[in-house]
Amino acid sequence: MIKRNYAFAFLCIVFTLAARSQPSITDSSALIVLKIDPQNSRGATVSEVFDEVRFIPLETKKESIFGSISKLDKIDSNFVIYDGETNAILIFTGNGNYIHKIKAGDGASGPRSLYNFEVKKENNGYVIAIKDERWMFFYDQAGKFLKKAPLDWNLKVLNREYSLREYWLDKDSTLYEYVIFKNDHLVSKYFPRTKRKNDIFQTANGLNQQDLETNYFLTRAYSYDIYKLILPSISLVYRIIFPKANSLPPDFLNNPTYIGRDNRTNYFNANKEVIYGLSNVHQFGDNLFFKIGIRGEYDLTNALIYNLKNKESITLNHIEPDSRSYFLPVNDAGLGFVFLHYGFHAYSKGYLYTSYSAEVMFKSKDDYMKKSSSHNEVLTKYFRTENVRSNPVIIQLKPKVN
């Protein structure tokens, strides 16, 4: 699964010449306009939103201890985790048992430093591709080194035929936000940018993999549009209108008072309630999940579910624990920083994944012990044997489809 590692990634781009060749046409025939006021989203209980909740404590032992999850992916039945603090990739089983750890500087052939990882499909199945400054190092799921290859930062391989590139500089020096290749041949180019010097784009988690290999959602910086990538073309499917107080000025991309690194930074520092983009887009039946990029106060609702049928939005920051989650919170909004910062870590086979610290888990221990009539074996053992210094816990959630 491909996803931006940091919600606040900064890109400085030097644009050169205006476009000469024609960009591809975005199909907007199926566009649905949604009006959403995040502050008026309602709360809901866990059972209203999720069919299944599973807590997967990650095994804590000397070799497996790590800080927090910066990136998580599920490959087959295993979890692959990148922890920026210990600068390591850790592999756990689907039940949270520790398998292996890959650290920067491990072995002569391994990466010197770790920046991120991706899951790639190879002939024999999925492999872990770890990025350092210049190379990608391939490992199997047991942590065995396979090979290394030069790193191409902006390349996202979608399947055997297609790949997507972000910020592609065309032969005529036009810069496109996205271009699509089929077997190394450029087949379509989208969203050309006009000539700018030293501008900054706060990327809002560009690519969201919804359905493995064929179906993706795309979002763009400083835009509230959601695109669907149905290979080999991109179509505009949703346009969200937010209340004026939360919206960017219409000329935000072109007005010189906003252009440039300092101007854009100053604007968002002065207008903390303005949404700079969307990310983390997933769709389950009529339920559209997404995260709004906002710098404001922590207690703002920044993760929403919009029901396309009843036109109602639910805030994921206020999901109320109930018996389905054993009265434990399903994300750490209000208690920690993971959900507010990253949103869901991953999507895989109908499940969404998030995580939180043992500190958050133990803050809710009393609720589990006193309110929950049924006790879960894994959780009971967890509270008995672990403590606030243990590894984080993964929460696997199956959203309702209605």
Added chain:
Amino acid sequence: MRFSSLYLIFLLVSTVYGQQKKILSPGSVKGVIRDSVHNYAVRSATAAIYKADDHSLLSYQITNNNGEFNFKNIPVGTSLKVEISFVGYSGAYRVFTISDSTNFIDLKTIKLSPAEISLKEVVVSIPPVSMKGDTLEFHANAFKLDSNAVVEDLLRKIPNITLWGDGSITVNGREVKSLMVNGKQFFGTDGKIATQNIPKNAVDKIQVYNVQRNGSSTADSLLELNIKLKKNKDRGYFGKIGTGYGSDKKYESDAILNSFTSKLQLSAAGATNNINKSANNIGTLLSNSSFKGTGTNIVYQPDFESSDLIESRAVGLSGEYDFYGKAVPSQMKKINVDYFLQKKDIENFSDLTRANTLSAYNLSSEKNSSSSDINRTDHHLTSRFSYMKGTRSLTLTQSLKSSRNNGEYSNSIHTANDQDKETSFSTANGNQRSTDNSFDFSAYYRNSLKRNDHALFSALYSVDVADQENETLNISSFVSFVDPLANQNFNRAYSKEAGGADQQVVMELKDIYNKWSGLSFSLGNNLLFKNRHEDNLVQDYINNDYIRNTYLSNRVKTRTIEEKPSLMVSKSINKSLSNRFLKVFSISSTIRQIVVVQNIASEKAFQNFKNTYSRFAPEVNLEYSNKQFGLFDRTVYLKYSTDMTVPSLDQLAPLVDSTNFYYRRLGNANLKESITRNLSVRFINVKRGVKNAFDYNLGINVGMIADKRSDSTFINADNRRTVMMINLDGSKFLNFNGEVRKSFKLTESEIQLKMAALLNFARNPSYLNNTYLISEERNISADLGINYTLKDRLAIESKLTYYQYNSKQKAFNLIYTGENVASVFSSSYNLTKKITVSSNVTFKQSRFDDNRNINFCIWNANAVYRFLKGHNGEVKFSALDLLRQNSNVVNYGSENSFTFGTQSALKQYFMIMLSYYPRKFGKR
């Protein structure tokens, strides 16, 4: 020590009292707050419980992540009201009574509706507390207090804020690091000036927030408390005017007036007294004249321990001008100007006996009676300009000092041998007049080398110019009962004119990080130029005329250059895990060369020196800190350093003045520099996240001095000492110090325990009458302190101080020992809102040489009555040294002598004082 048992009993009683209080309130109440429109639990809403009849606040809570509140220790069987409030919502309330059969009530769900869509306005009182982002805000209007209450009284009323006996403030168990008023310091760094003067009614709210974050864990950040004043209350004045008169012609008067606006803070003060209260700056006067409101305080007392009797008069002006007038993040531009004038009349008399070791069986004694009367006038003008913008800062300071002394003195010395037979007798009396002027200026600049980089550049330039004039007349005589030929008489006049200029340049390039090696480098240079000159004219009265003493009259010019270039290489390794720990190990190694060039030019040929001292002085620092979030912070420091001290002209080749009958210092032109090598270890432990703090720190310092300049002393039969310095190896020292702090918060009171211990061991070689001596010295001092406060009614402070010295001369198999013990018991009690009584008792015991003891007790008491509507008037009756026992005991030991005796001391007096506190906050 008998007092310790007394207050222990008291503490036990009060603990029981606290326990009983708990039993009276066994009820608990819970509920959950929900947003009725959006259907979710409201986090961080305020739930406050009041008594329904008088609306007095019992407790408050901020709702948890599930919107729940849960109160314990709430009274049962009485009508109560819980009020719910949250920003952006209309409030809600419930009236309820907890049944005494169940002791519990569940208020279930209480619904709040967003303010803009609520149909009817629910009237709810201002919430006592609310959360605004990460800031906890306490609203002053929600707390009902006496109209004369000050901020301190307000803080006492807030259930989760604790004001400790030592003046520190904690919020939910965490200590407040700094206290601000409207985001700025209020008349300096002493937070009490704000909390004891600003009326509660001028306060809008008290804000508490974190000033430092540790990664993603907020559990360990430090707290800042800001007093936000109401609109239009950000200006005003306050102060005190008081005068008192007492028995024995004792008097005291002081006046201080402070005014402030958002940009300007100005203080003017004047004080005069003859009761040993001498403030050396305006800040001391300011700290000791606060309005205080209705709280209890251990008041500041005249100095009964001073060896002088002081009559002092002082006036001062102090001002601060802030160009911004409000707190601007990472910016500052302000000017501070202070002027202080002080006149003092200092009287001193002492009777001291000093025992000197002569040999294994031989002790001599010296009885010294002296008295002096000095008039001193000091002017001090300082100013400072501080500028900061981002990483750039500039500080300019200047200080102008002028001091005039005019005094008379006399002393007499009787010496005796070990059979107590008098060996000599001397007298000296005379007068002295001196003027000292000095001017200091310094400029300090620092800036980051690059934006967002740790690397810093800093530069300091300072210049100090000084001149001094001194006229002394000394009439002295010496009679020896051993050697009549040694008898001498002098009438000697000294006239000295000295001056000089020092200049210092310090430049530093700090923390330049090299990515390739992972090391940081710092380059520094410290250059000091010292230029001094001294003209001495000494005349002796011979045959009705003052004749120039050609030996003692002299001109000396000293020029010293000190150069210290250094290179520091450091590396730091961090290891952290979110919400769990942060471990930092850092090591730094400094290569430093110390070069001292000393050039002394004198009229006397034997006083001319051109010396160059150079020494490699490396330093190594290791630091390991382990912060386990929510549990503890532990830090260990280890330091090895080398230092060099060079001999002065007084040690190399002094001019020997024969009027110092009992002490002749001879020079030694061959003296070398001394090298101190020092290794120190320090361990600090701070407990985190617990209600009752428990902190301790321990330190050990060991070292040795090579070529230490030690005394070689000859004592002759009439007890006169001739001393010359020589370089001796083998000097060693070991110091240990430790401190433990523990606090207890009881239901209605607080206890703080503090214990500190200091142990010094030193081994110093010397020569006495050609015998090589090693004196082994051991000093122990220990302090035990307890502070107890019960609401705003009672404050008790108790302290036990123990000091012991032990000096052993191995060669003579002699040991000197002595002990000083002081027990202090202070208390202050508010009888009513208008009457406060306080008392303090100090019991002192001095014991030396096994069984000679001096014990005495100082008991002071006072009663204060406040009158007028705003409590602005005050009558204070004080009775000091009620038992009339004060005597200033001197008791100390050194290498081969010990000294014991008494000095002048302030004695019993009674005083009545009348004061008025003018105060106005706000425009109206």
